Amino acid sequence: MEQNKIPQATAKRLPLYYRFLNNLQIQGKTRVSSKELSEAVKVDSATIRRDFSYFGALGKKGYGYNVEYLLGFFRKTLDQDELTDVALIGVGNLGTAFLNYNFTKNNNTKIVCAFDADPNKSGTEIGGVPIYHIDELEERLGNVKVAILTIPAMEADRITERLVSKGVKGILNFTPARISVPDDVRVHHIDLAIELQALVYFLKHYPLEMKEEIL
Amino acid sequence: MEQNKIPQATAKRLPLYYRFLNNLQIQGKTRVSSKELSEAVKVDSATIRRDFSYFGALGKKGYGYNVEYLLGFFRKTLDQDELTDVALIGVGNLGTAFLNYNFTKNNNTKIVCAFDADPNKSGTEIGGVPIYHIDELEERLGNVKVAILTIPAMEADRITERLVSKGVKGILNFTPARISVPDDVRVHHIDLAIELQALVYFLKHYPLEMKEEIL
């Protein structure tokens, strides 16, 4: 809430910066320049400096940035200290990939429950996350505010409605369906087929430019 | 190559438009307005009209767009008639999700081969796609120009190098690693952990605005 004057483009890069700073610290590096960081994350160094500058003067001229200080700052900014609970809907291959991925390690998010329509999956667990039948969604969801949707497109609307009426405010939607939600619910779409098609389109129509990094 | 004057933001939306037009045709609709389309794909109607206008006057004032005509136009524009072969590297949960997803149905892309380091997977196939051992990459890859990377981050650099030296020009990178490639190779990063973190960040810091659709 503090300053939401931070451009969205910047906000989207913060987790990326955070992870690389984390890597640097693990490697024992104590300082880093915007140029080095730029090479690592493939973002223009001026953009990085600009991004950081929205939070104040975090670096030192002629020196660069102190890794530990910067990391500490971002930890607070990105709320790395409080864990956000997440629910996963749809335990197919994609859903399973999420469950096996240990988000908590580098992230402030944790998948606390998963749901699937297949009764054979109910009662089991993957990656330590219990899987419930989708019919139990309302009773098992608790106070979770964020959900990952990895179900068939056909069911997206119905499940979304149920999630929203249980108070979910953020949805990471992997289905091709463009779901409708109230204004106070945020949806990020990640459409794998479209990403692939867009890549192919760029390859054919935007020949060898000096740029990468479109996404 | 024709006109690469089409803005990249527009180009990224084309596959989305294409898919929804396809749905409309299947539903038997013959005409559609930018307003209707807008509601379906959650993109401002003026933006849609602007996007379309880069390709000329595709619609009719007072009428809207003819679904069949528009679809035919995009089919050509998006090269839906020629199939692009794709290789998949890394047959874990995420990779398997891709193999089971039938891209060819609505898309102009086809995964023709997959590779994994696990010898138990070599020789098998998933979704009709043969899986080879990663050691056979060079001999089995053939003339494939696009690859999907669903492997552990640690191996990203080495595999990328091998792909690039075999002539791959486009990589859809799902690893958290930011890979380095020559200027004529295009990489799109999709970083699942970062997407989730960004969503959480937006939820906490950008309270209930009237906008959705950040991604």
Next chain:
DNA sequence: GTGAATATGTGAAAAATATCACGACTTATC
């Protein structure tokens, strides 16, 4: 200390993207 090298932070400019708003044309209705 001193000079060279390094790197930030930012005003200003550029580029990219999104939106407004309206003239022009089409369709539908009576």
Next chain:
DNA sequence: GATAAGTCGTGATATTTTTCACATATTCAC
């Protein structure tokens, strides 16, 4: 056919994002 309603295509404008380029400050080597 005349009127009303609907919708595109686009000039103009607004907004967002990126990049340039440099004054200013710090570090390093000797």
